[in-house]
Amino acid sequence: MKIAGINQQQQERRPGAARSGERGSATVIALLILGLLTIFVALALSRTTAEALIMGNDAA
Known part of the structure; x- marks a missing residue:
């Protein structure tokens, strides 16, 4: 059954x-x-690991 271009199954979805x-x-x-x-x-x-290694090298 068509209702304004939309069938009833689509309308009830x-x-x-x-x-x-x-x-x-x-x-x-x-x-x-x-x-x-x-x-x-x-x-x-x-990046965090690399910066921690760099800081460790600076402290030594």
Whole structure:
């Protein structure tokens, strides 16, 4: 049954239901953000370690 160009099945769909083309997009976005955070933490640890070694050499 058509109602103003929208069939009844689409009209009864839950408002939070994912569309077929959007499945898994939240997972992909979360993995990208997690990857960026991992890179940031790795760089921060690397820099901190290098600076600690430099400070140790200055004290000697």
